[in-house]
Amino acid sequence: MTDLSLKEMQESGRLKIEWARNYMPVLNQIRADFEKEKPLAGHKIAMALHVEAKTAVLVETLAAGGAIVAITGCNPLSTQDDVAAALNTSENITCFAKYDCTNEEYYDAIDKVLDIDPDITIDDGADLIFKIHKERRDLIPKIIGGCEETTTGIHRLVGMEKDGALEMAVLAVNDAKTKFLFDNRYGTGQSAWDGIMRTTNLLVAGKTVVVGGYGWCGRGVAMRADGLGAEVVVTEIDPVRALEARMDGYRVMPMEQAAEIGDLFVTTTGNRDILTENHFKKMKSGAILANAGHFNVEIDLEVLKKMATSEKTVRKNIKEYVVGGKKINVLADGRLVNLAAGDGHPAEVMDMSFANQALGVKYIAENKLSNGVHKVPEEIDSYVAMLKLKSMGIVIDTLTEKQRNYMDDWEEGT
Ligand code: NAI
Numbered sequence: 001m002t003d004l005s006l007k008e009m010q011e012s013g014r015l016k017i018e019w020a021r022n023y024m025p026v027l028n029q030i031r032a033d034f035e036k037e038k039p040l041a042g043h044k045i046a047m048a049l050h051v052e053a054k055t056a057v058l059v060e061t062l063a064a065g066g067a068i069v070a071i072t073g074c075n076p077l078s079t080q081d082d083v084a085a086a087l088n089t090s091e092n093i094t095c096f097a098k099y100d101c102t103n104e105e106y107y108d109a110i111d112k113v114l115d116i117d118p119d120i121t122i123d124d125g126a127d128l129i130f131k132i133h134k135e136r137r138d139l140i141p142k143i144i145g146g147c148e149e150t151t152t153g154i155h156r157l158v159g160m161e162k163d164g165a166l167e168m169a170v171l172a173v174n175d176a177k178t179k180f181l182f183d184n185r186y187g188t189g190q191s192a193w194d195g196i197m198r199t200t201n202l203l204v205a206g207k208t209v210v211v212g213g214y215g216w217c218g219r220g221v222a223m224r225a226d227g228l229g230a231e232v233v234v235t236e237i238d239p240v241r242a243l244e245a246r247m248d249g250y251r252v253m254p255m256e257q258a259a260e261i262g263d264l265f266v267t268t269t270g271n272r273d274i275l276t277e278n279h280f281k282k283m284k285s286g287a288i289l290a291n292a293g294h295f296n297v298e299i300d301l302e303v304l305k306k307m308a309t310s311e312k313t314v315r316k317n318i319k320e321y322v323v324g325g326k327k328i329n330v331l332a333d334g335r336l337v338n339l340a341a342g343d344g345h346p347a348e349v350m351d352m353s354f355a356n357q358a359l360g361v362k363y364i365a366e367n368k369l370s371n372g373v374h375k376v377p378e379e380i381d382s383y384v385a386m387l388k389l390k391s392m393g394i395v396i397d398t399l400t401e402k403q404r405n406y407m408d409d410w411e412e413g414t
Helices: 006-022 025-037 053-064 081-087 103-114 127-134 137-142 151-162 177-200 216-227 239-247 255-261 277-282 301-307 347-366 378-391 401-408
Strands: 044-048 068-072 093-095 120-123 145-148 169-172 208-212 231-235 264-267 287-291 310-315 318-323 326-331 372-375
Touching: 006 053, 006 081, 006 347, 025 053, 025 347, 025 378, 044 103, 044 127, 053 068, 053 081, 053 093, 053 347, 068 103, 081 093, 103 127, 120 127, 120 347, 127 137, 127 145, 127 151, 145 151, 145 347, 151 169, 151 372, 169 347, 177 216, 177 264, 177 287, 177 326, 177 347, 177 378, 208 216, 208 255, 216 231, 216 239, 231 239, 231 255, 255 277, 277 301, 301 318, 301 326, 347 378
Parallel strands: 044 068, 044 120, 068 093, 120 145, 145 169, 169 372, 208 231, 208 264, 264 287, 287 326
Antiparallel strands: 310 318, 318 326
C-alpha cells in the first residue's frame, strides 16, 4: 500500500468506501435525511474508531449532516491508510490515523482530534473520553455528549460513572439491540473467521476450536466455527452462559483442560489473561491463538515472549513462538483479529451499528442529557430495525386492536 502515490491511495480508499456504501442502505437513508435537514450544523465531532471503509461511510454521513469531523484510529493496527487518505479529500473531515503507528503517534493523533475543540465525541473503547478526563479537562464544559461503540468501552465508562468520575453524558450505542445482537454476534462471527482464514490459509473443518467467553461475540465465533466443521469447546466463568453453550451443543470446560486439546483458540471475553503461562505450557505444537476481544490483553504475550526460546514472523500477521520445543502461533499480535488481520465486520452489520451512531449523535445534539451512561432510546433501535427490514424487502405483521388489548389486559384470556 505504501508504494502507491497519494493520488492512488485516495482512489483505492474511495473505491473501498463506495463498495461499503452500496451495502449500507440504512445509513444511506439517514445520510439523505441529514443532507436535507442538517441536524448537526454547528457541531464539531471528535472520533476514535477503526479507520476503514464502513467507518468512513459514517464519517461522511455526519459531515453531510453539517458537522465538522476529525477522526483517528482506536487501534494501531486497524487503520487502512488508503481509506484515511480518501477521507482527507472530503469536505469538513480531517483524518489523523496511520497504520502501525507508534504508541506516541497514536496518542498524538488523539490529541490532534481533540484540538478541534469538539462538543460531541464518538469512541470505540473510550480512549477520547479518558484523554479528555485525564489530560484535556479544559474541553469538558463544552462537550454535550459522546457515543461509545463497544462492550469494553461501556464497562469502563460505567466504572467511571460508579466512581463519580464521568463528567459528561454518553450514549451506550453497543447496548442497542440493533447493535450487539448483530454486530457482536454475526459481525464478529463472520469477520473473525475471515481474518483467521485469510491469515492462516488453513482448514477449520476437523479442528478443535476453543472459544474463550460465550457472550455475544463468543456465540457468533462458536456458531460459525461449528458451521465450518470444527469441534467447538467453550470456556466461561458465568454459569448461565456456560449452560447456554452446552445446550447449544458445545463442550464446556476450564481453559486449563481446553488448552491441551485445542488446535485454534479465539478469545472474546473483554477480560485479561484468558491464555497465559499454564495454558501455553499445555498447548499442542502448532496451536494457533487469536483474539477478537477489544484489547490485546486476552493472550498474555509478555509471558509468552519470556517463555519463548525463539520468536519469528512466519507469515504476514503470524508470529511463531517456540516454547519448550513446541510452536505456538499468534495472529495479529493478539489484537482484534478481524480488524488487524482483516477488513472488520461486513458492511451490512456495520450499517446498523453506525445508523445507531449517526442517530445517537443527532439525539445528543437535540436533547440536553445529564452526565452518565444513557441507553439508546427504544425508538432509535426500532427505527433502525424497521429501515433494515425495509431495505431487505421484508414486511412483518402488525398487532390488531384486539391483539393489543389481549396482550395488555390482565383480565382477558381464559
Ligand atoms: P459479553 O459481555 O457479552 O461477553 C463476554 C463473555 O466473556 C461473558 O459471557 C463473560 O462471562 C465471559 N468471560 C469473562 N471473563 C472470562 C474468563 N476469564 N474466562 C472465560 N469467559 C470469560 O461481551 P461481548 O459483547 O461478547 O464483547 C466481548 C469483547 O469483544 C469486548 O471486549 C468487546 O468490546 C469486544 N468486541 C469486539 C468486536 C470485534 O469486532 N472483534 C465487536 C464487538 C465487541
